[in-house]
Amino acid sequence: MDQVGSLLDRPRFYYNIDGMAELGGSVTCLGYALLLWLQTHSSANSVWHRISIFAFVGLMLVIHYGTKAIKTHITYPRTGFVEYRKRYRRLTTIIAGALAALVPVGLVIGSRRHWDITTPASLMGLVFAAAYAYQIARPVRWKWVVVWAMTLGSLVIAFLPADVLGALANDSSAAHPVRAKLAGTILLYLTIYGTILLISGGISLWLYVRHTQAPAREDQ
Amino acid sequence: MNQRIRTIADLDRVIHEPGRLMIVALLFAVDGSDFLYLQHETGMNKGTLSSHLSRLEEAGYVEVSKTYRGKVPQTLLCLTSAGRKAFEQYRRKLKEAL
Numbered sequence: 092m093d094q095v096g097s098l099l100d101r102p103r104f105y106y107n108i109d110g111m112a113e114l115g116g117s118v119t120c121l122g123y124a125l126l127l128w129l130q131t132h133s134s135a136n137s138v139w140h141r142i143s144i145f146a147f148v149g150l151m152l153v154i155h156y157g158t159k160a161i162k163t164h165i166t167y168p169r170t171g172f173v174e175y176r177k178r179y180r181r182l183t184t185i186i187a188g189a190l191a192a193l194v195p196v197g198l199v200i201g202s203r204r205h206w207d208i209t210t211p212a213s214l215m216g217l218v219f220a221a222a223y224a225y226q227i228a229r230p231v232r233w234k235w236v237v238v239w240a241m242t243l244g245s246l247v248i249a250f251l252p253a254d255v256l257g258a259l260a261n262d263s264s265a266a267h268p269v270r271a272k273l274a275g276t277i278l279l280y281l282t283i284y285g286t287i288l289l290i291s292g293g294i295s296l297w298l299y300v301r302h303t304q305a306p307a308r309e310d311q
Numbered sequence: 312m313n314q315r316i317r318t319i320a321d322l323d324r325v326i327h328e329p330g331r332l333m334i335v336a337l338l339f340a341v342d343g344s345d346f347l348y349l350q351h352e353t354g355m356n357k358g359t360l361s362s363h364l365s366r367l368e369e370a371g372y373v374e375v376s377k378t379y380r381g382k383v384p385q386t387l388l389c390l391t392s393a394g395r396k397a398f399e400q401y402r403r404k405l406k407e408a409l
Contacts, residue, residue, distance in 0.1 A: 095402065098336035101352055102344075167380070171348025173341050306347065
């Protein structure tokens with residue numbers, strides 16, 4: 092029965108066979124990190140503070156159409172096309188959207204209530220690493236290195252001195268020390284996780300392209 | 312013990328064959344896929360996969376449609392509702408038997 096269960100999981104793992112799930116995640120993280128950096132290093136009435144929603148929509152469009160283009164031109168001709176179940180697709184979209192929206196919402200709430208964000212942020216990082224391990228790293232042994240890198244990154248950020256985190260976002264728009272610390276923590280998280288996912292996704296895509304070939308046309 | 316043996320004897324023979332079980336399980340988890348995906352995931356050659364798919368199509372468990380992706384012909388496969396029910400029933404019976 093376990094073998095049947097593992098077969099049922101195969102299509103889910105197949106989505107990241109080319110590293111596209113990780114590359115999509117890295118674009119989200121690095122895109123938000125860039126936006127946050129621009130916001131914290133510009134004046135309060137600058138244009139960067141007014142385009143959050145457009146940036147969110149833009150990032151989602153880039154990820155959606157970018158993934159589709161790569162899948163259509165690289166993945167489907169090599170290892171085949173899969174139409175995922177609508178219910179699963181909807182659930183994935185909702186989870187990805189909620190996670191992507193959580194960052195700016197958390198930033199706003201945290202800054203208004205003056206939370207000490209370090210501990211919840213480190214927990215969030217560990218949850219993210221666990222989710223990555225379950226969803227992506229299980230079938231690919233070398234990706235456990237990525238899980239450990241994420242875990243280590245979370246712990247390092249959690250133990251970094253507040254001054255260091257605050258200094259990352261220390262500017263006019265984040266003048267309050269608590270707000271600066273919060274923005275610095277999230278900025279560091281997004282940058283580290285985005286970079287890790289970019290490297291891991293890039294290696295996956297490279298390995299995929301290297302080890303798979305589109306079959307001759309008559310084989311289809 | 313007799314009940315167990317009876318349950319095993321009742322298993323759907325079309326699905327119980329390992330190659331076809333792989334195909335049905337893979338298709339159960341998705342809305343559909345192409346021939347190439349099944350070939351990649353099962354590791355079967357084209358002839359073996361085709362013969363299993365024909366058997367499943369005869370049983371009314373799989374629907375096969377031919378289409379084009381650009382200029383490349385593509386064979387799309389999906390599990391019919393009868394196929395889904397049969398697989399669910401097969402899993403239930405197998406759980407009972409084990």
